Amino acid sequence: MSDRPLDALEASLDDPVTVELKDGRAFHGRLDGYDQHMNVVLVDTVDTVEVDSDARRVRDKTIIRGDNVVRIET
Amino acid sequence: MSDRPLDALEASLDDPVTVELKDGRAFHGRLDGYDQHMNVVLVDTVDTVEVDSDARRVRDKTIIRGDNVVRIET
Amino acid sequence: MSDRPLDALEASLDDPVTVELKDGRAFHGRLDGYDQHMNVVLVDTVDTVEVDSDARRVRDKTIIRGDNVVRIET
Amino acid sequence: MSDRPLDALEASLDDPVTVELKDGRAFHGRLDGYDQHMNVVLVDTVDTVEVDSDARRVRDKTIIRGDNVVRIET
Amino acid sequence: MSDRPLDALEASLDDPVTVELKDGRAFHGRLDGYDQHMNVVLVDTVDTVEVDSDARRVRDKTIIRGDNVVRIET
Amino acid sequence: MSDRPLDALEASLDDPVTVELKDGRAFHGRLDGYDQHMNVVLVDTVDTVEVDSDARRVRDKTIIRGDNVVRIET
Amino acid sequence: MSDRPLDALEASLDDPVTVELKDGRAFHGRLDGYDQHMNVVLVDTVDTVEVDSDARRVRDKTIIRGDNVVRIET
Numbered sequence: 001m002s003d004r005p006l007d008a009l010e011a012s013l014d015d016p017v018t019v020e021l022k023d024g025r026a027f028h029g030r031l032d033g034y035d036q037h038m039n040v041v042l043v044d045t046v047d048t049v050e051v052d053s054d055a056r057r058v059r060d061k062t063i064i065r066g067d068n069v070v071r072i073e074t
Numbered sequence: 075m076s077d078r079p080l081d082a083l084e085a086s087l088d089d090p091v092t093v094e095l096k097d098g099r100a101f102h103g104r105l106d107g108y109d110q111h112m113n114v115v116l117v118d119t120v121d122t123v124e125v126d127s128d129a130r131r132v133r134d135k136t137i138i139r140g141d142n143v144v145r146i147e148t
Numbered sequence: 149m150s151d152r153p154l155d156a157l158e159a160s161l162d163d164p165v166t167v168e169l170k171d172g173r174a175f176h177g178r179l180d181g182y183d184q185h186m187n188v189v190l191v192d193t194v195d196t197v198e199v200d201s202d203a204r205r206v207r208d209k210t211i212i213r214g215d216n217v218v219r220i221e222t
Numbered sequence: 223m224s225d226r227p228l229d230a231l232e233a234s235l236d237d238p239v240t241v242e243l244k245d246g247r248a249f250h251g252r253l254d255g256y257d258q259h260m261n262v263v264l265v266d267t268v269d270t271v272e273v274d275s276d277a278r279r280v281r282d283k284t285i286i287r288g289d290n291v292v293r294i295e296t
Numbered sequence: 297m298s299d300r301p302l303d304a305l306e307a308s309l310d311d312p313v314t315v316e317l318k319d320g321r322a323f324h325g326r327l328d329g330y331d332q333h334m335n336v337v338l339v340d341t342v343d344t345v346e347v348d349s350d351a352r353r354v355r356d357k358t359i360i361r362g363d364n365v366v367r368i369e370t
Numbered sequence: 371m372s373d374r375p376l377d378a379l380e381a382s383l384d385d386p387v388t389v390e391l392k393d394g395r396a397f398h399g400r401l402d403g404y405d406q407h408m409n410v411v412l413v414d415t416v417d418t419v420e421v422d423s424d425a426r427r428v429r430d431k432t433i434i435r436g437d438n439v440v441r442i443e444t
Numbered sequence: 445m446s447d448r449p450l451d452a453l454e455a456s457l458d459d460p461v462t463v464e465l466k467d468g469r470a471f472h473g474r475l476d477g478y479d480q481h482m483n484v485v486l487v488d489t490v491d492t493v494e495v496d497s498d499a500r501r502v503r504d505k506t507i508i509r510g511d512n513v514v515r516i517e518t
Binding site for chain 6: 448449450510511516518
């Protein structure tokens, strides 16, 4: 029942995901799209910097360039 | 209703976007063009360094090399 | 009886592995998938920061982008 | 009236541009050539380090490797 | 009697090698596999951090992603 | 009268050039060869570290890997 | 009488070379092989850290991954 990384992203379309970046930030949103570079599109995005959990801002649509991504939790 | 990252950029042509760079700066402008590397062309560009929100300068046309980009908000 | 790196990952599907990242963290989980970039999918993931072994959090499914990976122990 | 990033460079040939590098320097000159990597050739080049605006030196022809480029203003 | 880098790895299969990483660590083990990216598979692996030669741990099989490698001694 | 970056290098073969590296050093020499990665071969090479202009050493032939290059002045 | 970078390496096979790495170290040895990534194989290798010229160790065969290389002197 294994799945390849892009299959796991495909299965998560329209679901909430957390995208952790190399700069330490994490963005929470609904996965609206992705491509083979792990560029992702999030909607209804909230970012959380772990050291300051009050610093939250809501955004419309965010395109994240894949080379910044450490992990995506689904 | 999902869309791939480059589709999201295509849909934002001529619209205002914010391009966040790896060096912490953000550039606001109208999206005049892009390519598959996420190289982008902005017109009517203003940059904002978050720690000093008064430091704003207006520019004509700015070509940003995609490997500097963290996120593009549309 | 040598095997190439992706063969070693294929042989470890559904087995527990430890993925060590460039930022010093290690993620333990069951290998649910991988691709030729060493992007990996882990399920039942636990992370361990060696300097603080109490900081453990359980997650469902984690997609790790391959360029963050130092080593995978099987 | 959108244009792709390399189209914007093509339109700026022989015009003055400012090339901002990842190390914080900016080079002003006339755009004499470019390629798909955003390698650029500048003539009549002057560099300006923003923290020390007096440090200017004139050069003949400068070939800048594209992976150093943050932005090109036209 | 010259040999190309991947030929040198092929000739070292099943032999003990030392893989030095960019983070300063070195892993000693038997070379069980490699590919064109210099991803390598080691078995019977021991790591040695030079500043603390007592910090040794034995592992079963280690897959090292090639972009972390500085040198491989055979 | 524009020229592409590799054309500018071709035109400078056998001429003196200065190759500036990302680590801050500059190497002066005669351009003996180059390729599409901006790997370059210099002969009669002298290096100058700007903070210590006395530290000059003469070398025979130096092959510089292109990804270290910031700029080449011709 | 120009030569491309890989031609310069080909001409140096079996000759002594110095390979300077991005981490500041230099390895001296006889060039036993290379490939198009500037991965190199050295035999009879000695390393010299310039700040501690006594720290020399002799090795048998060393495969250096090209992306660590700054310069190769022939």
